[in-house]
Amino acid sequence: xxxxxxxxxxxxxxxxxxxxxxxxxxxxxxxxxxxxxxxxxxxxxxxxxxxxxxxxxxxxxxxxxxxxxxxxxxxxxxxxxxxxxxxxxxxxxxxxxxxxxxxxxxxxxxxxxxxxxxxxxxxxxxxxxxxxxxxxxxxxxxxxxxxxxxxxxxxxxxxxxxxxxxxxxxxxxxxxxxxxxxxxxxxxxxxxxxxxxxxxxxxxxxxxxxxxxxxxxxxxxxxxxxxxxxxxxxxxxxxxxxxxxxxxxxxxxxxxxxxxxxxx
Amino acid sequence: xxxxxxxxxxxxxxxxxxxxxxxxxxxxxxxxxxxxxxxxxxxxxxxxxxxxxxxxxxxxxxxxxxxxxxxxxxxxxxxxxxxxxxxxxxxxxxxxxxxxxxxxxxxxxxxxxxxxxxxxxxxxxxxxxxxxxxxxxxxxxxxxxxxxxxxxxxxxxxxxxxxxxxxxxxxxxxxxxxxxxxxxxxxxxxxxxxxxxxxxxxxxxxxxxxxxxxxxxxxxxxxxxxxxxxxxxxxxxxxxxxxxxxxxxxxxxxxxxxxxxxxxxxxxxxxxxxxxxxxxxxxxxxxxxxxxxxxxxxxxxxxxxxxxxxxxxxxxxxxxxxxxxxxxxxxxxxxxxxxxxxxxxxxxxxxxxxxxxxxxxxxxxxxxxxxxxxxxxxxxxxxxxxxxxxxxxxxxxxxxxxxxxxxxxxxxxxxxxxxxxxxxxxxxxxxxxxxxxxxxxxxxxx
Numbered sequence: 001x002x003x004x005x006x007x008x009x010x011x012x013x014x015x016x017x018x019x020x021x022x023x024x025x026x027x028x029x030x031x032x033x034x035x036x037x038x039x040x041x042x043x044x045x046x047x048x049x050x051x052x053x054x055x056x057x058x059x060x061x062x063x064x065x066x067x068x069x070x071x072x073x074x075x076x077x078x079x080x081x082x083x084x085x086x087x088x089x090x091x092x093x094x095x096x097x098x099x100x101x102x103x104x105x106x107x108x109x110x111x112x113x114x115x116x117x118x119x120x121x122x123x124x125x126x127x128x129x130x131x132x133x134x135x136x137x138x139x140x141x142x143x144x145x146x147x148x149x150x151x152x153x154x155x156x157x158x159x160x161x162x163x164x165x166x167x168x169x170x171x172x173x174x175x176x177x178x179x180x181x182x183x184x185x186x187x188x189x190x191x192x193x194x195x196x197x198x199x200x201x202x203x204x205x206x207x208x209x210x211x212x213x214x215x216x217x218x219x220x221x222x223x224x225x226x227x228x229x230x231x232x233x234x235x236x237x238x239x240x241x242x243x244x245x246x247x248x249x250x251x252x253x254x255x256x257x258x259x260x261x262x263x264x
Numbered sequence: 265x266x267x268x269x270x271x272x273x274x275x276x277x278x279x280x281x282x283x284x285x286x287x288x289x290x291x292x293x294x295x296x297x298x299x300x301x302x303x304x305x306x307x308x309x310x311x312x313x314x315x316x317x318x319x320x321x322x323x324x325x326x327x328x329x330x331x332x333x334x335x336x337x338x339x340x341x342x343x344x345x346x347x348x349x350x351x352x353x354x355x356x357x358x359x360x361x362x363x364x365x366x367x368x369x370x371x372x373x374x375x376x377x378x379x380x381x382x383x384x385x386x387x388x389x390x391x392x393x394x395x396x397x398x399x400x401x402x403x404x405x406x407x408x409x410x411x412x413x414x415x416x417x418x419x420x421x422x423x424x425x426x427x428x429x430x431x432x433x434x435x436x437x438x439x440x441x442x443x444x445x446x447x448x449x450x451x452x453x454x455x456x457x458x459x460x461x462x463x464x465x466x467x468x469x470x471x472x473x474x475x476x477x478x479x480x481x482x483x484x485x486x487x488x489x490x491x492x493x494x495x496x497x498x499x500x501x502x503x504x505x506x507x508x509x510x511x512x513x514x515x516x517x518x519x520x521x522x523x524x525x526x527x528x529x530x531x532x533x534x535x536x537x538x539x540x541x542x543x544x545x546x547x548x549x550x551x552x553x554x555x556x557x558x559x560x561x562x563x564x565x566x567x568x569x570x571x572x573x574x575x576x577x578x579x580x581x582x583x584x585x586x587x588x589x590x591x592x593x594x595x596x597x598x599x600x601x602x603x604x605x606x607x608x609x610x611x612x613x614x615x616x617x618x619x620x621x622x623x624x625x626x627x628x629x630x631x632x633x634x635x636x637x638x639x640x641x642x643x644x645x646x647x648x649x650x651x652x653x654x655x656x657x658x659x660x661x662x663x664x665x666x667x668x669x670x671x672x673x674x675x676x677x678x679x680x681x682x683x684x685x686x687x688x689x690x691x692x693x694x695x696x697x698x699x700x701x702x703x704x705x706x707x708x709x710x
Binding site: 005007026028030031032037040041056057058059061062063065067068069070072073074075076078079080082083105108109110113114155156161162186187188189190192193194195196197198199200201203204205206208209211212213 | 704706
């Protein structure tokens with residue numbers, strides 16, 4: 001299947017004298033984490049299917065600096081940001097899509113003050129507009145028939161940037177039942193990974209945040225917990241394991257759900 | 265005549281003392297660093313109207329929202345009656361506006377009375393809720409001692425205020441029916457107030473004229489005394505939110521909540537580092553380096569912005585932030601409400617110290633360590649649930665972020681794993697130990 005994927009880099013495109021419509025910012029998790037790579041591929045399959053002319057930076061991509069900034073190290077954040085802006089501007093990038101809400105938030109909101117001005121969208125927004133424009137047909141098939149799906153809002157997509165509907169609109173296209181957790185949308189509970197927590201042990205407490213969130217999800221008895229962030233995906237997958245629910249609940253990114261419903 | 269003089273003195277002292285203490289708070293808030301919130305006036309007015317005046321965010325929890333609304337509307341409307349009380353007090357008249365306003369006057373007082381009854385019930389329920397129901401957010405560590413007393417005192421004062429209103433109006437109704445009231449007789453049988461025309465006769469019906477006048481005067485003087493007590497209690501209490509909610513929402517952060525502030529001081533240095541033509545040994549330009557060097561991030565209250573400090577005084581300790589905080593909900597030490605209370609308490613302490621001992625005074629204490637611990641700061645997931653939950657747009661997260669910045673950039677105090685993550689970013693451009701060359705490996709992997 002992967003042989004069919006077309007993933008040109010900016011360097012390759014530029015060498016061929018081509019200009020992409022949009023840059024796909026893969027992010028560190030999407031590039032290196034084995035689970036997140038599958039999400040990356042699902043996004044690529046959708047882009048390929050819809051014949052979106054895109055490119056990735058490949059080895060020229062670097063961390064946006066988000067975890068450094070949330071951890072309080074503004075120096076490292078700004079060094080990363082300014083290096084990335086140099087690369088992006090050299091390729092005259094105008095529009096960026098990313099599968100990571102942290103990259104999305106940082107580039108959209110925090111790069112402009114450092115001189116980087118781009119239109120940045122999250123993959124759920126892009127896929128939703130592809131569906132709306134009729135470029136992507138989601139038949140639903142029987143894949144999700146009778147399944148219950150609940151969407152876990154990523155903090156930096158939802159509360160951080162008020163994107164609540166795009167992922168839900170996509171999920172409604174599936175032949176499944178969309179159920180909401182008690183704490184959803186603006187009231188959504190964090191998965192526990194934000195603010196650089198992904199990279200450290202939690203402080204002393206009586207429970208892990210991802211376990212609490214998994215318990216909230218279990219209350220609505222879903223077959224699938226849909227995510228829109230590779231870090232949420234990791235945390236919720238761990239939470240489901242912790243609760244011995246691997247047999248009953250799958251944790252899947254909305255891009256993967258759509259790719260599979262569209263038979264990609 | 266004597267009563268007019270007593271009243272005038274009371275008025276002056278009451279407002280004067282309040283103005284003095286409110287001014288101290290203003291001075292404390294202005295100790296904060298500058299942040300520009302002078303833009304988008306239209307948008308700001310809209311936010312203030314919706315959030316403060318319209319109580320929009322309160323309605324995420326409908327039951328307390330309705331109870332709170334009863335108190336809030338009663339409080340605002342009662343200020344109209346207060347105007348008459350002040351006019352009566354200064355003129356020596358009784359119910360000065362009644363003859364000129366006629367039916368509208370009766371309607372206004374009746375409206376106030378109905379709202380007061382609702383407020384009385386709401387206050388009672390709030391007291392019961394605070395003290396009888398075991399609601400977790402009212403019984404957390406930071407709520408022990410003064411904060412608990414403060415919350416109850418306010419509610420009790422409100423009950424007393426309302427009781428005095430009904431003593432005053434109820435006794436006056438009985439007096440009026442007997443033709444003994446000091447209010448001008450308009451040829452009717454009753455003052456016609458919605459509640460007290462029934463409550464008055466029921467409670468004070470059998471009393472003598474002198475007793476009735478006494479009850480009426482106790483109600484009148486008691487009410488105005490309580491009003492001034494209440495007003496002057498505000499600057500020492502969490503209840504100051506009834507005033508500060510308005511400026512605080514007006515000066516809200518209008519950016520997307522996900523955006524953390526940019527540090528311009530760092531920007532200058534980073535640009536210098538990245539500029540191949542920069543001369544690191546160059547003399548500073550004229551005027552440069554003369555400004556006081558600010559520390560990176562926040563160690564103490566004066567390192568925070570004035571908006572952070574306004575936030576701290578606006579907080580009424582409702583605890584919605586904390587009850588939505590993922591760290592707090594999983595038993596960690598962090599409580600966003602405590603961050604706000606600590607900031608206010610430290611600011612009060614520091615402000616008082618500076619006023620007493622001069623502007624260079626250092627008491628050797630700081631917000632960090634003496635009030636807020638590193639453990640609390642590192643428990644935050646920066647999820648913005650606290651910011652979203654606050655009914656008056658307080659932002660605890662920006663204080664947490666600024667204090668992390670101080671820890672990391674000034675004291676190099678960073679949890680070991682995060683230090684590793686940051687050096688990975690510096691060395692390989694990713695928070696994990698992967699080579700940038702391998703970024704595209706996924707393309708060819710099955």
